[in-house]
Amino acid sequence: MNSDFLRIPEPSGPESELLRSAASLPQLSPELRNRVLSSCRRQIVVGRTIRTTQQLAVACCSIAAVAALIWLILPGSDTLNRPAARTTPTETVLPTSVLPVGNGINLPGPTGSPGNMAATTVTPTPPAPVSPKTPLPPATPTAPTQP
């Protein structure tokens, strides 16, 4: 897209010369150069710090991503997760056929796991007989109720 297409009058002729001649450069403040360049010096340091930090962050993220990939892709990695499951104590259910039928009760151990594999037989003890000779405590007399 050129000027002909847009029909823009290109600057030519005496008026453009006059306009160009009117363009004089301003006199800058005397301290401006030092002010700008000292600000630039600070910003160069800031920029370098930012870029270094960014590069470090990218490197760390890359390393973390690669490590995660290796951890996932490694063939034995799933077996590495299993020991935790294996070490978990599980309740062993004994087959009922092992238990002696009608001879006793298989009591669990104090930790909740079955203690001895052999069944502990508890013999039921008969209740203690009440002696007829034992005197009963005297009944406490109660006050007669008033009508």
Added chain:
Amino acid sequence: MDATQFQQALRGCLQQLTSHPQSALAELFDLTAARLVRYAATIAGNQPDAEDALQAVFSLLARDPRYITAAQSPWPYLIRSIRNETLRILRKKSRSASLPADTASQNSNSQPSPPQQLLNEEINQQIRRILQSLPPEQAEVVLLKHWEELTFAEIADSLNLSQNTVASRYRYAIEKLQRSLEPFIR
């Protein structure tokens, strides 16, 4: 220094910007600061704000020079940068922009001039006054074209406008200027 030499010198500065940033920025300042301040002053209406905008632009260049080194046309990039910074400063100060505070004439008046130079300066002041009388958006296009020597495509890019808009603004401005400048041409 004509436009071609200026562009070459500018590219030379920018090539050194990543390897020797401090010396390249100093060189870039010497090359462009006055022109950038002149343009910024036409937007801001005063020189201190224009200088603040210049400082902001150079700080951005120093912090991250990749953008300007990657720019195809660095001079329009600088013009756009200083324009954005000037407008940002103006927004911050909530001032209304006005066209050119006569910074150039104030400074040039401080130097003694021979009679012919004095006459030329008088004419230039009147031309600047005529430019000030244009609507700001038209005057901006004329200044970018004649003073900053940008192409119409670069002006459109710098001002975020279509080339048609730039062309129509320029055409209206030139029509007015031709009438106003007629006495000087004679």
